[in-house]
Amino acid sequence: MRVIDTHRLLGPVPTGPAPSTVSALIDRMDRLGIDHAVVTPSWHVFGDPRAAGEYDQQIGDLSHRRLTVVPCVIPSSVRGAGIGPPAEARIVRACPVRHRFDLMARPGREVWAGLAATGRVLVLDAMEMGLSAIDALCKAESELKVLVVNLRYREVRRGLELLIAHPNLILEMGTLNSAGAVEFMVEHVGADRLTFGTGAPLHDDGGARFALDHLFVGDDEVELMAHGTWERFTGADDDH
Amino acid sequence: MIIDLHAHLGSWHDFLLPEPSSEWLLRTNERVGIGISCVSHLSAIAFDARHGNALALAAAEGNPGRLAVWLTVNPHFDDIGFIREHLAHPMVWGLKLHPEVHQYPVTGPRYEPYLRMVEEAGLAVLSHGETRTPWSTPADVAEVARRHTNTFLLGHAGLLADSIDQVAVLAATVPNLYAELSGSQLTHPFIERLVEGVGEEKVVFGSDACFLDQRWGVGRIHYSNLSGEAKAKIFSGNAERILDAMGRKLQ
Numbered sequence: 224m225r226v227i228d229t230h231r232l233l234g235p236v237p238t239g240p241a242p243s244t245v246s247a248l249i250d251r252m253d254r255l256g257i258d259h260a261v262v263t264p265s266w267h268v269f270g271d272p273r274a275a276g277e278y279d280q281q282i283g284d285l286s287h288r289r290l291t292v293v294p295c296v297i298p299s300s301v302r303g304a305g306i307g308p309p310a311e312a313r314i315v316r317a318c319p320v321r322h323r324f325d326l327m328a329r330p331g332r333e334v335w336a337g338l339a340a341t342g343r344v345l346v347l348d349a350m351e352m353g354l355s356a357i358d359a360l361c362k363a364e365s366e367l368k369v370l371v372v373n374l375r376y377r378e379v380r381r382g383l384e385l386l387i388a389h390p391n392l393i394l395e396m397g398t399l400n401s402a403g404a405v406e407f408m409v410e411h412v413g414a415d416r417l418t419f420g421t422g423a424p425l426h427d428d429g430g431a432r433f434a435l436d437h438l439f440v441g442d443d444e445v446e447l448m449a450h451g452t453w454e455r456f457t458g459a460d461d462d463h
Numbered sequence: 464m465i466i467d468l469h470a471h472l473g474s475w476h477d478f479l480l481p482e483p484s485s486e487w488l489l490r491t492n493e494r495v496g497i498g499i500s501c502v503s504h505l506s507a508i509a510f511d512a513r514h515g516n517a518l519a520l521a522a523a524e525g526n527p528g529r530l531a532v533w534l535t536v537n538p539h540f541d542d543i544g545f546i547r548e549h550l551a552h553p554m555v556w557g558l559k560l561h562p563e564v565h566q567y568p569v570t571g572p573r574y575e576p577y578l579r580m581v582e583e584a585g586l587a588v589l590s591h592g593e594t595r596t597p598w599s600t601p602a603d604v605a606e607v608a609r610r611h612t613n614t615f616l617l618g619h620a621g622l623l624a625d626s627i628d629q630v631a632v633l634a635a636t637v638p639n640l641y642a643e644l645s646g647s648q649l650t651h652p653f654i655e656r657l658v659e660g661v662g663e664e665k666v667v668f669g670s671d672a673c674f675l676d677q678r679w680g681v682g683r684i685h686y687s688n689l690s691g692e693a694k695a696k697i698f699s700g701n702a703e704r705i706l707d708a709m710g711r712k713l714q
Contacts, residue, residue, distance in 0.1 A: 239624055240652035255686055376647065376675060380479040400647060402491070402673035403482030427650040433682020437494050 230372040230395040230420025234265035241424030245283030267295040298330035316346040339367040361389040376401035395420035397431030414444035464498030466702035469669025473505035503559040507535035523554040528714030533559035538573035550584040557587035562598035569599040587614040594626040605633040608640040619646035631660025645671035651687035663693040
């Protein structure tokens with residue numbers, strides 16, 4: 224079974240050990256049986272994304288065939304104060320709380336509308352920004368494809384409501400770690416709305432990966448979560 | 464066979480637990496190789512200790528050899544008689560303290576009568592542990608463990624990664640104190656650091672099911688960089704030693 228980790232950081236984080244190079248990450252992926260990882264470089268999140276290029280080359284070959292890099296964007300109407308989505312990026316991440324910008328202000332709305340118009344995916348962290356903000360964005364940009372990561376076990380109820388309300392939104396399931404939460408979501412919205420991710424290194428990747436192999440759902444549903452949902456959502460079949 | 468020393472049954476007030484039943488717990492246990500879970504009932508922690516303890520006992524009696532019970536103590540109520548009576552139950556492994564929910568310090572005098580009882584019974588104590596709270600920090604749980612001779616399990620190994628080094632020192636220096644690993648915060652590098660600091664003999668497995676899903680807890684150890692021997696001790700060997708000393712036999 225092909226497994227894609229759709230929620231992972233690559234590189235050092237301030238709160239603890241993490242694979243800091245591409246080769247270390249690939250070793251860990253091999254250990255876990257993960258074929259491909261969708262990674263945001265940690266310096267895009269914990270550093271200033273505008274300066275990310277200075278660090279990109281130090282970490283290894285970010286163009287590795289088993290990685291898809293997700294850069295962070297910071298919308299701004301002032302040249303130099305933000306950074307927009309690179310032309311080649313099919314997936315971008317926004318951290319409006321961490322990077323301190325207004326998700327719904329005009330510069331952001333222009334970026335999100337542009338992503339929606341070109342079928343690109345926006346990744347949002349539920350714990351960082353809260354589900355109400357995600358809900359507001361999805362209402363305002365109903366065509367925008369959104370991957371919500373890091374929902375976690377306390378927000379199963381609200382996460383389910385979000386999935387029901389917004390058909391262009393999918394949810395990373397690796398951090399849905401209360402008893403039976405993944406099966407509950409599969410039952411109510413379908414496995415085609417869930418995609419595997421680990422949240423590593425801020426969350427443990429072994430737990431999520433082990434869980435994927437021990438779910439009480441059908442093989443077809445596991446395949447969807449492991450890779451199918453993501454490939455269909457992003458048109459990422461050519462990442463193989 | 465894995466022994467889960469920290470599990471629950473029942474639902475919870477401030478978020479949805481999709482699968483709170485013993486049926487689900489046991490089905491999942493079977494799936495991942497957990498042979499027995501020691502449970503407290505979440506209603507015992509949340510609002511009525513005696514009611515919840517009765518539910519936990521009934522679940523264990525219905526599933527002999529697959530469930531054991533932590534009797535929950537709420538120090539604000541007088542449950543001495545109930546607890547004394549049921550500590551003798553062969554499916555009871557000891558007491559569950561949740562000083563955080565009950566907002567009473569684990570070091571406080573209202574716990575002491577219960578702690579003396581469980582010590583006399585030769586059984587264990589599982590206390591919620593949480594770094595930087597007024598109620599049950601790792602140092603607080605260690606202080607209480609020092610006052611007694613029976614086994615104390617520090618729940619969640621203190622919960623937060625930044626206390627791991629302190630937990631390692633405490634568990635290494637307090638002979639009857641063990642670090643219990645459940646929780647969603649600790650990633651495998653921190654567990655490896657804990658084991659390196661305290662030694663693989665003083666760390667035990669817990670899942671915190673059904674709060675958390677035991678598949679995540681098992682996987683975190685399974686895919687860690689710990690040795691096979693260390694994993695075996697954490698998953699079962701250390702718990703077997705504790706249970707043997709308590710006179711509680713596994714089926």
